[in-house]
Amino acid sequence: MRDLTDIALNLAKLKGASYADIRIVRGKQESLEVKNGSPEQIKYSESLGFGVRVIVDGAWGFASSSRLEKDEIERVTQLAVRIARASATAKIADVVLSTLEPVQASYKTPFLKDPFEVPLAQKLDLLLGAEALLRREREVKVARGSMIAWREEKTFASTEGSFIQQQILHCGAGIMATAVRDGDVQVRSYPNSFRGNFASSGYEFIESLGLAENAERVASEAVQLLGADHCPSKITTVIIDGSQLALQVHESCGHPIELDRVFGTEASYAGTSFLTTDKLGKFRYGSPIVNIVADATTEGGLGTFGFDDEGVPAQRVQIVKDGIFCGYLTSRETAARLGIRSGGAMRADGWNRIPLIRMTNVSLEPGDWKLEDMIADTDEGIYLETNKSWSIDEKRLNFQFGTEVAWEIKRGKLGRMLKNPTYTSITPRFWGSCDAIANRDYWKMWGTPNCGKGEPVQIMHTGHGASPARFRNIQVGVTK
């Protein structure tokens, strides 16, 4: 592989690059979907390609190709240089990278069973077995099961002398019941909506999910929702389950701490951020019990790796400490502007995309409550579970989430089921109202395999640990 990476790096230097790196990425994906007793879709895809990133005349250029051959590497490298020279005609200042010691290293996701080696029939049996249990409820009209596995083998080499090889394996699965009655459609999913839960792990993670064990409950709840009352519109106490809170962390903390957004370089697409650099170290993001970390070393997270796509080692970065905002997700370029070293959050969606600042595993640290005690301690409120919809403004302040299901809490007990629940707030107000977080026994890592950012758009896999937590004075049941 070094013979190929050297072609790009040597040529880039020869053509005037002050810095260059090349990533060669081979990926494969297998996706299984079953619906109402049949495999609906079995999809297998593989791809190979490389991307060359250069700094020439103080500006960035990037070019990529799916044809990994010597003459094409030369063409692409020269194109990257030409593109960088064009960028330099509209620059304000030269790109400066924070320092990094070059490394020769490798990393591999630890796993026991390779999902690509498990026989297809065995995987289908697991999904079809669980999906069949969903259909025991007559009013479940669409029963689905999903399973996806991704493998990426990537080589990174830079003109600074780094040479890193990594093998990353992600997989996961889930089930979903759609119940229909008199024009109403209600959905329940397990272990999470949008195809389940995912981890950097092997097939043993899928086997541990307990899809079949939870299928009948999920189907029953989908049908119960058809007859449930609508979530009332009021300001009340909410307790949010770990899976929904993981997405809440993703949207209202993970995105606004991306330092490229803060510096305005995502303004034309995803937006900017309210967490401007003047707030670092002093802004009250949440109540004193709120602690959030970005940790690319957490076992099993979708944001777990050995090195980011700039060759920076995986790290744990404190983001919110005792409620105070104190850290960002950074790249070498953005870190240099703050006079710090990169926190290692540059990740690219394949060989044909540049690395961008992306979430690693951005997680809410556990508190000290038992969930049962938290509910018992709540006089009036609602308990919300499993994401159904999400929306947040471009600075990441005003958000509105919908969940699949909620239950009323009255005098410390869960009561009637509520359908179409929603809640809305402003990010620092919301986290400032957090007065209870469940302990480590309830804390779990959730995988988000569909985070979009950048132009051309990139889809990234991110991880978020969370346990259920309680928030006071929140608007629920947004009227329409």
Add this chain to the structure above:
Amino acid sequence: MINTEKTLSLLKKTLALSAADQTEVLFWANDSHLTRFANNCIHQNVSEKNRSLSIRVVLGKKIGSASTNLLDPESIENTVAKALQIARNQKDNPHFKSLPPAGGKYASVDTFDAETASFTPDQRAQIARKVIEIAKRNHLIASGALSTGTIQVAVANSLGIQVCQSFTRGALKIVFQTSDGASGYAESFSARMREIESEQMAHQAAEKCAKGAHPADLPPGQYTVVLEPYAVGDMVGFLAYLGFGALAMQEGRSFMCGRLGQRITGENITIWDDGTSACGMPLPFDFEGVPKQPVTLIENGTARGVVYDSYTAGREEGKSSTGHALPAPNTFGPVPLNLFMKSGDSNLQEMIESTERGIYVTRFHYTNPLEPIKAVITGMTRDGTFLIEDGQIKNGVRNLRFTQSILEAFSRVSMISRDTKLVPGLEEELGGTVVPALKIEKFNFTGATAAV
């Protein structure tokens, strides 16, 4: 771009490798270039060249698919073998009838422009510099993206379908910002880069910033709204995503279910799909190689029909594909990628002048469905939201959250513009949506952003 003969030859060779009862090969090639700017400088500038093959095989009623971008003979052979292996592990799909037959008539559409295909990094940088210069002159901060590229799509199947088409696309998106939180927007795309009026777009974005300076807070509630085509396109796109496809109907999750022939919006709303119209971004065939047919979806407020691919058509008596398949396999079903909304007899200025108190919306942000069966969506306004009072734009307002059924909103449309605009559709790289501006009564805003 690869010449058509070479592409079709690759497809024929691939078909010959398959021992399946039926086989389909989809080829996708793209040469894509994008120059991104922010903070008044170019900060990202990228290029990609990729070619891939997707192979679908049918054994009786068992279907398998596999794809690769490794196009050497051995890799292609392995991919065909993988698709066959998957098919053998499948169960019979009783609803599957056949891959589509050959024999359809394809519209002749002009989708390729050599000048756009050969646009250089220097040409892109030159346009970016002009846009940035206009921002600087107006003391604004420019960001945006300028992309050019070529896509070639080809489909061949063992029943004789054999089609290939090359497309070019140039696109420019501009966001200008002021230091006090106001912003302005302009977006345009075309098969011909020379049709993108970059300087005029920059002036439009700058004008929005000037009107929106010092944005004020406005309480949520029901307001009359004047929506630019960007916002209307978002709503029409969500109707397509949630309910204009046959699979959504067959699964009972479309707002059209049980309502064909019934009034679902105001009489002044007509929406159709037409992949053959030169007014949009035409696509002569879908990803199964079936010719695109125009389909009326809503006519004078009445639900008329949905779009089909070969699979969903096979599930209903007397139906045939309308040419709206996505690449196989997919669980989403067919979707319309070339939507049109009928224009009216008004214009934006008349809409503003006839409004006593209302909100002018440039575009929506992060819109998502809340109750799909009722077509209820929520999202934020962005890049140019203004208060209208006494028939005039009074001032900018901080972005607002809306929670609104699209069907209910389209039942309260009081004015429709004569002019229409091509805005992005459901597929990022192909197709597009052509819509007018709308004035809508009692639009539901449920929240507002805040300053911190």
